[in-house]
Structure formats: structure tokens, C-alpha cells
Amino acid sequence: MSARVLRDGPNFTGPKLESALTLAWSRPRGLIGWLASVDHKEIGVRYIVTALIFLALAGAMALHMRLQLMVPDNTLMNAELFNESFTMHGTTMMFLFAVPVMQGVQIYLTPLMVGTRNMAFPRLTAFSYYMYLAGGLFLWGCHFLGFGPDNGWFSYVPLAGPQYGIGKRADVWAQTVTFTEVAALAVAVTLTATILKQRAPGMTLARVPLFVWATLVTSLMVIFSMPAVALDSALLLSDRLVGTQFFNPAEHGDALLWQHMFWFFGHPEVYIIFLPATGFISEIVTTFSRRSMFGYPIVVLSLVATGILAFGLWVHHMFATGLPRVGYSFYTAASMSVSIPTGLQIYCWIATIWQGRPKFEVPLLYVIAFFFTFVIGGLSGVIIAAVPLDLQLHDTYFIVAHFHYVLIGGSVFPLLGAITYWYPKLTGRMMSEGLGRVSFWMVFLGFQLAFFPMHISGLLGMPRRVYTYPAGMGLELPNMLSTIGAFVVGLAVVLFVLNLIISFAGEEAGDNPWDAPSLEWATSSPPPEYNFAHIPAVESRTPLWDDRTSLPVVYGLKVESPELLLTTFVSASTETREPSAMPSIWPFVSAIAVSVMFVGSVFSPWAIPFGIVPVGIALTAWFWPKKSEPSEEAVIA
Amino acid sequence: MTLVPAFTEDVSKLESDGFGHRSLTWWGVIGFMVIEATGFALLFGAYFFLMSHEQSWAPLPLRPPDLLAGTVFTIVILISEIPNTMVKKAAMRLDLGEVRRLLPWVVGFGAVLLVIRAFEFNSLNVFWYDNAYGSILWALLLMHTTHLGTDWADTFVLWRLMVTRHGEQKRRFVDTDENALYWRFVWLSWLPVYVLIYWLPRLFQ
Numbered sequence: 001m002s003a004r005v006l007r008d009g010p011n012f013t014g015p016k017l018e019s020a021l022t023l024a025w026s027r028p029r030g031l032i033g034w035l036a037s038v039d040h041k042e043i044g045v046r047y048i049v050t051a052l053i054f055l056a057l058a059g060a061m062a063l064h065m066r067l068q069l070m071v072p073d074n075t076l077m078n079a080e081l082f083n084e085s086f087t088m089h090g091t092t093m094m095f096l097f098a099v100p101v102m103q104g105v106q107i108y109l110t111p112l113m114v115g116t117r118n119m120a121f122p123r124l125t126a127f128s129y130y131m132y133l134a135g136g137l138f139l140w141g142c143h144f145l146g147f148g149p150d151n152g153w154f155s156y157v158p159l160a161g162p163q164y165g166i167g168k169r170a171d172v173w174a175q176t177v178t179f180t181e182v183a184a185l186a187v188a189v190t191l192t193a194t195i196l197k198q199r200a201p202g203m204t205l206a207r208v209p210l211f212v213w214a215t216l217v218t219s220l221m222v223i224f225s226m227p228a229v230a231l232d233s234a235l236l237l238s239d240r241l242v243g244t245q246f247f248n249p250a251e252h253g254d255a256l257l258w259q260h261m262f263w264f265f266g267h268p269e270v271y272i273i274f275l276p277a278t279g280f281i282s283e284i285v286t287t288f289s290r291r292s293m294f295g296y297p298i299v300v301l302s303l304v305a306t307g308i309l310a311f312g313l314w315v316h317h318m319f320a321t322g323l324p325r326v327g328y329s330f331y332t333a334a335s336m337s338v339s340i341p342t343g344l345q346i347y348c349w350i351a352t353i354w355q356g357r358p359k360f361e362v363p364l365l366y367v368i369a370f371f372f373t374f375v376i377g378g379l380s381g382v383i384i385a386a387v388p389l390d391l392q393l394h395d396t397y398f399i400v401a402h403f404h405y406v407l408i409g410g411s412v413f414p415l416l417g418a419i420t421y422w423y424p425k426l427t428g429r430m431m432s433e434g435l436g437r438v439s440f441w442m443v444f445l446g447f448q449l450a451f452f453p454m455h456i457s458g459l460l461g462m463p464r465r466v467y468t469y470p471a472g473m474g475l476e477l478p479n480m481l482s483t484i485g486a487f488v489v490g491l492a493v494v495l496f497v498l499n500l501i502i503s504f505a506g507e508e509a510g511d512n513p514w515d516a517p518s519l520e521w522a523t524s525s526p527p528p529e530y531n532f533a534h535i536p537a538v539e540s541r542t543p544l545w546d547d548r549t550s551l552p553v554v555y556g557l558k559v560e561s562p563e564l565l566l567t568t569f570v571s572a573s574t575e576t577r578e579p580s581a582m583p584s585i586w587p588f589v590s591a592i593a594v595s596v597m598f599v600g601s602v603f604s605p606w607a608i609p610f611g612i613v614p615v616g617i618a619l620t621a622w623f624w625p626k627k628s629e630p631s632e633e634a635v636i637a
Numbered sequence: 638m639t640l641v642p643a644f645t646e647d648v649s650k651l652e653s654d655g656f657g658h659r660s661l662t663w664w665g666v667i668g669f670m671v672i673e674a675t676g677f678a679l680l681f682g683a684y685f686f687l688m689s690h691e692q693s694w695a696p697l698p699l700r701p702p703d704l705l706a707g708t709v710f711t712i713v714i715l716i717s718e719i720p721n722t723m724v725k726k727a728a729m730r731l732d733l734g735e736v737r738r739l740l741p742w743v744v745g746f747g748a749v750l751l752v753i754r755a756f757e758f759n760s761l762n763v764f765w766y767d768n769a770y771g772s773i774l775w776a777l778l779l780m781h782t783t784h785l786g787t788d789w790a791d792t793f794v795l796w797r798l799m800v801t802r803h804g805e806q807k808r809r810f811v812d813t814d815e816n817a818l819y820w821r822f823v824w825l826s827w828l829p830v831y832v833l834i835y836w837l838p839r840l841f842q
Contacts, residue, residue: 010644120661189668197661201646223668227676235683235776244765244772246683252696253769257686261679511639522640534642544640551640556649565648566661574648576655579808620794625803 008534009555017533020559025117025529027583036583038122039529040111043129045426047104050129051097054136056493058092061085063490066450070483072471082467083150084169088143090153091173094269095180096136098411099222102276103187105418106215108426110191112520112527113209115200115536117564118580120193121186123587123622128186130591135179138599142172149173152465154266155236157247157258162240171240171602174233178598181230188222191215196569200519201554202538203572209518209541210286210293213300214279217307221268221275224311229265232258242605256321263314271310273407275303277414278345281367284414284421285349287516288364289356292542295348302341302348309338319387320394328387335385339378346371362436366417369444373409377402380455395465398458404451416443416496423500424509428525431503435495442492450485453478517542522551535565538572586622593618654807656729656814666815670822673784677826680773680780684833687769694841696770699763701838706756711831713753714824717746725817728810736813737804740796743820747789754782761834774834781830784823792816 008017027033027042037043065085068077077085111119119125142148149169151160160170195216199208208216236258238244245251247258278299286293293299315323315331323331349367358364380402384390393399423431457478462469469475512521521544523532534553540546554574557563562580567573593614600607657663688694695701720742727735757778763771795816803809 005649007649009647009649013642121665124665185672189665189672192668193661193664197664223672224675227672228679231676231679231683238765238772238776242765244775245767245769246687246772246776248769251768252687252690253772254687254690257683260686261683264679524639534644535648537645547643549641550643552645553642554646554648555642555644556647556651563653564661565651566655566659569658574646574651576659577648577651577653578661579653616790623794624798625806 006559007556008559012559013533017559018528021530021533022528024558024560025562027529032585033583035588036126036585038118038126038581038583038587040107040119040122040125041426041527041531043122043125044104044106044108046129047100047107047132050133050136051101051104052497054092054096055101056497057140058089058097059490059493061089061092063486065089066483066486068467069469069479071480072469072476074468077467079467080150083465084143084148086465087149087152087155087173088139091139091149091176092136093407094153094273095177096132096139098273098407099180099184099269100132101415102218102273102411103184103191105280105415105422106191106218106276107187109422109520110194110212110215111198112425112523112531113212113518114195114198114203115519115522115532115538116194116198117531117535117562119190120198121190121581123581123584124186125190126584127587127591128183128190130588131179131186131594132183134591134595134598135176135183138179138595139172139176142168147172149176154259154262155233156262157236157239157255160236161247161255162243163248165240168602171237174237174240175598175602177229177233179595181226181233182594184222185226185230188219188226191219192223195219197566198564199567199572200536200538201565201567201572201574202552203567205570205572206297207538207541207572210282210296210299210303211276211279211518213303214275214282217303218272218275221272221307221310225265225268225272228261232261232265235261237601241601256318259318259321260314263317264311266317267314268310270403270406271306274410275306277370277411277418278303280414280418280421281349281370283516283518284363284367284417285352286542287421287514288359288361288367289353290359290515291352291356292517292545293348294351294355295344296541299345299348302345305341306338309334309341313338316385316390319390332385332387336382339382342378346375362431362433362440363417363421365437365440366413366420369440370409370413370417373405373413373444373447377405377409381406393458395463396458397454397462397464400464401451401454401458404454408447408451413443416440419500421514422520423503424513425520425525425527427504428509429503429506430509430513432499432506435499435502439492439495439499442488442495446485446488446492448485450482450489453481453485457482512544517545519543530562582626584622584626586618590615590618590622654811656811660811660815662811663815663818666819670819673822674826677780677830680777681829681833684773684777687773688837688841691770694770695763695838696768697842699767699770701842702757702762702774702835703760704835706753706760707831707835710750710753710757711827713746714750714827717743717750718821718824720746721817721820725814728813728817731807731810733799733804733810736810737800740792740799740813743817744789744793744796747785747792750785751782751789754778754785770838774838777830777834781823781827784826788816788819788823792820 027037068074147168149172151170155173158164195212235246239246245253247253247255282293312334316335384393420431420436457475460474462475509525511524519536534555537552537554564578564580566576566578568575597607597611600611720739724736724739724743761774765772765775
């Protein structure tokens, strides 16, 4: 170690410091440098863009299905193609769009919002992205090669088991899940560590931005729920590949074991998608109401309560399988109870807008659309939490309407608002407000037109997952309306994307175009590689509204190599300094090795003992300290 | 940054690298241990779910697994905590010589355990494809073996790292400390697995 270490501080600030930090934190140029990147902003954007591409693919598939259902007895698609289409649509939307896009935004924003320079384990974050990408390419590659999964997004046995699930389709589904779960779990761990240990000094748990609270709760939910589906799909693969009998009733297995483990993940999954959106809403509502959040502790406790309650509801997806009476009562009560914390949050947001000076710009419009749509979805949820109604409506379009109201209304609307809100931070430019309003109204009204009639067709008895329906049952009009609505939404999304592209040349944004209160707006737009020249020190929940000319900072971190400041996990007092990992190609190489093993294991169990060898070599190379590296990441057991 | 920085605290005097919850990687290790513990818990849940369908466990006419290999394994893995604790304490004292002397013992214990584990697979008295009981027993044992194998490989790499000049950095002692923490998870998670594989099929037949 040299005798004199260069550190930031009153005597070393401004452009000189910034160019020294840029040198320390930037990655090498070229393809290898691009693949080796450990910058959370770069990885976050990759996640978001990839997830939006999968959204487009799955959305196009939805439009294809809507064309098939536009008129009765249609022959545009046959039953097999329809089966594969709704399976690919659901699997892509849940595993390749909804969770990854939320995690992508979290990866981008969390370090900026807590005032640190990078994620806790940036190489693990990079690895997770490559795993996610490989999983998505695997699923869609198999689909284009003619053996995409076709058993529904939850791949129920015995349909997906060895007896009925002929070919490799169900294996492809199961292994896609493994890819995405590895990625999501890795991200959840890094986000949790980042939030608990890297918050800016003074950012006590009572001052954490609500989006970051939502991220923490979501990450813990991922940690506790996703092992269930990873394990479940591993058991399914082993039933199919090596003849275990977990789900085979003839050998004392049980098909319902699959459903229990799937929904133990599947229900929390809904909140894993929804809670980040509540974080978007809290941030947008605060900024556009120009006042701090009404009932901050209530919102935080509601997030935590939702996270806990979400684990007690999974059986309501299984009411139609036959349960003991007490099971029906318990899970009905639990399902209804989860609406209480969500309701409390909605009251807090409304109170904040009510007491503030709201500016109804596009991000806030999406929040209003969320209130309207999500409340309808929530109410239809309370309806089907009642067992007698659920037994009638199970597997009808009423359910399809319900969960699209909850998922699109609850997650995608806030996401579109969030993209509009944070786009200036990512690009340094504002999105077009006029085009934004046009696409907002088209998305909002098109959505209602597409999905509200499904309540009616469901009540009329139209079953899900059936490729056509006969004429003369009153299903023509609602289906025609749904199809028209779906195309309006499709057009609106095209306009939204167009807005994203043309706004690259839009009005310059500056650091804080919305006059927002949280730390990500304290740095330039787009932020530099090192995020902050000096680490901010926080004295309230709305740091940028405290003093509009200056920002309290701490100083004394190394400048010539990447270094992070760690703080205590409750009170965020300064604790230690730690090096941050340098760019490395090995996460990419490791992801390739793991992918080869995963894909190989669809075809032969021997892929695992042989495939593990290159994985071990790549991981060792990843963790082994390099000569040129003053800041290697520690070996994780 | 257009806001003018108002300098408050100088953090340059803070320690770089700390042990336990002061270390970032400690939180990573804890995170992965929670994930894996959840995986074990779910597999235990599946075990009891399948068990609840049976009149007897192990299902007749199957014999419960033979006790010898599993019990020897349990005793050896419990003894392995002695060198593990010693290496953990040596790491926290930054005693490189002691760490270098003890790590081969931990690696050696792991190797012995892997050999005993092979005999365990041979003493289950059921194959994974026979019935759901056999499947869940093999799954439990395989899941634990995965942890055993990966931690053994990890400890081996750490040992080879610690005998190089990299071992002189404080950060590598933190790694050693956290590796020992993970080994505790490996043997603690074994104890319920041992009961589920070897004892419940005896008690409920």
C-alpha cells in the first residue's frame, strides 16, 4: 500500500475529483469490457430493456390469441398452438418480464436512492443478468424450435408429469424456472445487503425512501418464496428424468404436492410484482403532491404486513381441489385480510395527494389509473376469496379478468409511470408529455375495454385455456370488445416505446427536473459511474427538500480504487470502508458454464456431474484475487 | 452534482474490513444460508406431506435405512466443528500460521465425510424410483450432499488461497471466518435430515 492514499474531501473536490473517480470506477472499453461490467446502472438498464423485449414478445402472443377469440369457432389457431401460446404468454410475463423488470429498476435505483456507489455484490448482479438472459433465450429458442412448453404457466402435474407430458416441453418449462430463480435469488441477496449495509450515513430505517422499503420487503419475499418453485421444478424434472415418484399417485406420490409447493411461491409472487409498484407510487405521489408522505410508518408497516400475510394465502389457489372445511375458512379469512394493509396504503396515498399541491403530469396520471383499476381488481379478489363463488368462477374468464386487473393495474400502470418519472435520470432527457398523455389514455381506456368484458364472459361460463367457443352463448360481444381493447393497448404500448426512443433527443432534464426529494436526484442525469462524488449524509426523509442549495456529505473514501462506505443496519452510523469489486469477465463465463449444465440436464442427468466441473473452475477463477486488483470481492461460501 | 457539498464527517479513519455483521459478505452468506434453509424446510414439508398418506413409514415391506453409516457420519461431522471453531478463532486473531495449519484438517474432515456419505446412499434400503418414500429419502440425502460437496470444494480453494501471499490480507481472514460460519450451517442442517432419514422410518413403522 502506498504511503499516501488519495481521498475525497474539502481539499479534493470538484472536476479533479470527478475525473479521478471516473478513472477508478469505469470499466474497460470494447466487448469484453461490456460483458465484464459491474456497474449497477448498466446492469439495471440491461435488465429493463431485456424484460421489455420479453413483454413485447408475450404481448404479441396475447394479441394473436385475442384474434383467435375475436369470433366464435375461429380457426386462426388450433388447440395445440393455443396451448403453447397461453403457456408461453404466462411464463414469459411472470418469469421473464414482471419479476426481472422490477428487479432491474431496483438494481438501477437502489444504490442511488440509498446514496452509495454500487451494489453490494456487483459481480453476482452481473451473473444474475446473464442467467436471466440465458433462461429467456432458452425458453424462446425452444419455442421457435417447436418444443416450447404447453401445460400452462404453472405446469400442473399429472399433465406435465412423465405420463402425459410427452417430449421435452415440460422440462423446458421447469429448467427455465430454474434459470430465472437463480437470477432472482441472487439479486434479492444483493439488494438486501445493499439496503441493510450501504445506506448513506443518517438514513435510519425510519428515513429510508419508501421504494427502498418496498425493495427490501420484496427481496426478503423472493428469498423465502422462490426456493419453493425452484425445488418444485427440480422434483418435477427428476420425476421426468430419473423416475422419482414425487407426484405419481400410483407409487404413493401426490399431484397436490406440486400445487402446494408451486402456490407457496406463486402467491407471494403476486406481491413480489406488486410491492415494488407500491414503491413507485409512493415516490411519484410524494414528488407530484409536493409534500412528504402522509402516514409513512403506516405505509412501511403495511408493506411488511403484506409481505408476511402473502405467505398465508397460497391455498386459495387450490379451493377447487377439495380441502377440509377449516382450510376453506382459514384461507378465505387470510385472503380477505391481505386487503387491509393494501387499503391502508391507498388511503395514505390519497391523503398525501389531498393534502399536497398535486401536479397531474403523466407519472401521477398512471397512479390515478392504478387506484381505479387496482381497486376493481382487489374487489373481484375479495369476491373470489369466498369459496362458493370461487368454485363457480374457477378457471373462467372472470379469473383472467381479476388477475389482469391486479397485475396490469397494480404493477404495469405504476411501472409505466415510473419509467416516465425516472427516464430523465437514466437519459438526461424528458419524455414528451403530449405523447405520454395520449399513450396513457389509450393504455388506460384500452385496458378497461379489453379486460372488463372478461368478467361478463367469465360469469357466462366461458372457460380459460380453451382455444375457441361456440356461437349463440352470448360470448360474441364481450370477446369482440376484449379483442378491440387489446389492440388499443398494443397500439398504446407502441406509442410509449416510440416516446422512449424519440425522447433521447428531447428537452434536457438537469439533475432534478421534478423537484423530487430523494437522493437519486442529487447527482447528475445520467449519473456518473461512481454515482456520487461525495457520499451524502441524510438528516430527514426528504433530503433534497431540506436545503435546496447544499447537500451534507461525508468524505475520506479512497479515490484511486473503488471503495464503499458501510453503515450500521438500523441507525446507519458510519462503520467500515470496504473495497468494491472491479469489472470481471468471470461472472459471464460462469453463467455460460451454469447454462450449459442446466440445458444439458434437460436431456440427461449426467449433465450435472460433468457440467459441475467447468462451473467449479469458472467460480474459482471468479473469486480468486487478481494481481491487478486492489479491491477483490471476498470468497462467498 | 449541482448542490454544493457541505462536508460533515471524515470517514478515512474507519477500519477497512470487519468481521461478522460488519462485513458485507457476511450478509451475503447469511442471505444464501436463509435461501438454502428455506429449501430444506420445504423439502421437510414435502416429506411430512408424503408421510401423512402412509399407514406405516417406512412403507411395508421396506426396511428402514441401516443406521451405521449415517450415525458415523453424524458423529464425524459433529467432531469436525472442533477444527472449524479453531480455524474461525485463528482467523479472527489474524493468525495466518494457525489458519494455514488448521485448514487442511477441515478439508480432510470434509473428504472423510464425503466418503462416508457414499456408504449412506448404499444403506437406505430403497431406490429413488421405488416409490415416493424412496424419492424423498434420496432427495434429502442428495440435497445435503450438494451442500457438503460445494462447501468442501470451497474450503479446499480457500486453503489453497491462504497458503499464497493473498492469505496475508485481512480480507482473506474475513473469508476464512465466513467459510467456517457456512460449515456450521452444513452440519446444523444435517441434524434434522439425519432424524428424518434414519429415525422417523424406525419410529413410525
